[in-house]
Amino acid sequence: MSEVAIRIEGLGKCYRLRHQGAVRYNTLRDDLVNWMKAPFQFLSGREKKGACEQEDFWALRDISCEIKHGEVVGIIGRNGAGKSTLLKILSRLVDPTEGGADLFGRVGALLEVGTGFHPELTGRENIYLSGAILGMTRHEIQRKFDEIVTFAEIEKFLDTPAKYYSSGMYMRLGFAVAAHLEPEILVVDEVLAVGDVQFQKKCLGKMKDVSVSGRTVLFVSHNMSAIRSLCSRAILLKDGRVAADGDVEKVTEAYMALHTDSKAFAGNLAAHPGASGSKKVVFEWARVGHGDGVENGQFCIGDDLHIEFKIKAGAKVVESFLKLGIMMRSQDGIKLCSLVDSDSGFVMDDFCAECELSVKLEDMRLYPGTYYITLWVGDITSINTYHWVEECLSFEVIDGGKLTSRKLSRAGGLLFWTPEWKKNNIKQGHE
Ligand SMILES: Nc1ncnc2c1ncn2[C@@H]1O[C@H](COP(=O)(O)OP(=O)(O)OP(=O)(O)O)[C@@H](O)[C@H]1O
Ligand SMILES: [Mg+2]
Structure with missing residues (x-):
C-alpha cells in the first residue's frame, strides 16, 4: 500500500449562482435563520421572479x-x-x-x-x-x-x-x-x-x-x-x-487569530467580519489595555485589564436602557466567562446617542496564552441583539509579573490562583 491516503491536486469547485440583484446562495441554516427573523419577508423573497443574473463563485480554489x-x-x-x-x-x-x-x-x-x-x-x-x-x-x-x-x-x-x-x-x-x-x-x-x-x-x-x-x-x-x-x-x-x-x-x-486584529478594526467595528445584530446600537471602537495608554496587548498575571469601547446609536430612536456583555475565550476555544454589566451592579439606563465605557478587570489571573474578547450590546431583556462583534479584541498573557517568576506551562491549566495555605504540624513521638 502506498504511503499516501489522500492526494489532492489543484482542486477547485465553482458554483454558478443565479440571483436577482445581490441575492446569494444560502445554506439551509441561513434560510432557517432568515425565516425565523422575518417569516413573511422570506417567503415573498422566494417567490419573487425577475431578471436573473449569473455569477461564478469559487467555493474552493487551488x-x-x-x-x-x-x-x-x-x-x-x-x-x-x-x-x-x-x-x-x-x-x-x-x-x-x-x-x-x-x-x-x-x-x-x-x-x-x-x-x-x-x-x-x-x-x-x-x-x-x-x-x-x-x-x-x-x-x-x-x-x-x-x-x-x-x-x-x-x-x-x-x-x-x-x-x-x-x-x-x-x-x-x-x-x-x-x-x-x-x-x-x-x-x-x-x-x-x-x-x-x-x-x-x-x-x-x-x-x-x-x-x-x-x-x-x-x-x-x-x-x-x-x-x-x-x-x-x-x-x-x-x-x-x-x-x-x-x-x-x-x-x-x-x-x-483570523478575525482578531484589534488595530485594523479599532476604527470601524461595524465593518468587522465577525459582526452581527440589528445594529440599532453599535460598537464603534474597542481596545484592551492597562488603563494608562499602554496598549501593546501584553499582560502579566496580577495586572489589571482595562477593556474600553464606544457605543453609538445606529438608529434614530433607541431606548435609554441597554444591556452589555463581554465574553472571553482561550486560544483553544474554551469559553472562559460571560461578563454581564448588571452582574457587577452596573446599569446602562440613560443612553442617548453615544457613550464611552470602560470595564476594569482587577488582578487578572489567566495563565500565559492568547485570549479573545467578544462584545455584545442588546436590549435590557437580552432578547434582541443590537451588535455582537465576535472576537474583535485579543490580548496575550506572558510569563513574569508581580506574582510569579515561575515558568508556567499551558498544560498546567488556565487559572493562576494563590489560595491561602495553612499547616498544622502533628508532633511525632520521637523527641
Ligand atoms: N450547492 C451550492 N451552490 C452554491 N454555493 C454553494 C453550494 N454549496 C456551498 N456553497 C457555497 O460555498 C461556500 C463554502 O460552503 P461550505 O458549506 O463548504 O462551507 P463550510 O466551511 O462547511 O461552512 P460551515 O462552517 O458554515 O459549515 C459557501 O459560501 C457556500 O455558500
Ligand atoms: Mg460545513
Whole structure:
C-alpha cells in the first residue's frame, strides 16, 4: 500500500449562482435563520421572479495537499470557508470543477445531517445499504450490526424510515455507521454540532480509537479543543483556499487569530467580519489595555485589564436602557466567562446617542496564552441583539509579573490562583 491516503491536486469547485440583484446562495441554516427573523419577508423573497443574473463563485480554489495513511487531520475555518465542500468532493458526493482528488482506501463519511441516508429506508436498511456502498459483504455488516445499533442508541427506531428521525438520531446513526464499518479513511463533518454532550464525548472517543488503530481521519469542527485533542495536523481554509497547513497548535492559533486584529478594526467595528445584530446600537471602537495608554496587548498575571469601547446609536430612536456583555475565550476555544454589566451592579439606563465605557478587570489571573474578547450590546431583556462583534479584541498573557517568576506551562491549566495555605504540624513521638 502506498504511503499516501489522500492526494489532492489543484482542486477547485465553482458554483454558478443565479440571483436577482445581490441575492446569494444560502445554506439551509441561513434560510432557517432568515425565516425565523422575518417569516413573511422570506417567503415573498422566494417567490419573487425577475431578471436573473449569473455569477461564478469559487467555493474552493487551488487546493493541493497530501495526507498520509494514519494521519489525523483537522479541517478548520470560519463559516463558508469551504470545509464541507471539500469533504463532499472527497466523498464523491460533489464533482470538482478543476483538479482532482485520489483516495487510496475505503472511505466512511459522516457529512452534514441529511446526506448519506435514504429517507424512505429504515435505519436497519440504511445500515446495510451504507455497508454495501463501502464494499462490505452482508456477513461483514451483520458482524458489526449490533455494535452500530448500540452505539447509536436507536434500537427502538431501527425499523422506522430515516425521514422520521430527529437530526440528533440521524447524526447518531450516521456517525455509528461511518465509524464502525471499518473504513480506511474516516471523514467526519461537524459531528459535535448536533447531539448531547455525552454523545459528543462518545464520538470523540470512537474517533480516537479509529485514529489509534492507524486509520486516516479527516475531521471538520469549530471546536478547537476537540481538534487539538484528536488531530496532529490541521488545515485552515479561508475563502476556499488553504491559509495554513501543519502542526495543529500553530494552525489552530492562526484560526483563532483570523478575525482578531484589534488595530485594523479599532476604527470601524461595524465593518468587522465577525459582526452581527440589528445594529440599532453599535460598537464603534474597542481596545484592551492597562488603563494608562499602554496598549501593546501584553499582560502579566496580577495586572489589571482595562477593556474600553464606544457605543453609538445606529438608529434614530433607541431606548435609554441597554444591556452589555463581554465574553472571553482561550486560544483553544474554551469559553472562559460571560461578563454581564448588571452582574457587577452596573446599569446602562440613560443612553442617548453615544457613550464611552470602560470595564476594569482587577488582578487578572489567566495563565500565559492568547485570549479573545467578544462584545455584545442588546436590549435590557437580552432578547434582541443590537451588535455582537465576535472576537474583535485579543490580548496575550506572558510569563513574569508581580506574582510569579515561575515558568508556567499551558498544560498546567488556565487559572493562576494563590489560595491561602495553612499547616498544622502533628508532633511525632520521637523527641
Ligand atoms: N450547492 C451550492 N451552490 C452554491 N454555493 C454553494 C453550494 N454549496 C456551498 N456553497 C457555497 O460555498 C461556500 C463554502 O460552503 P461550505 O458549506 O463548504 O462551507 P463550510 O466551511 O462547511 O461552512 P460551515 O462552517 O458554515 O459549515 C459557501 O459560501 C457556500 O455558500
Ligand atoms: Mg460545513
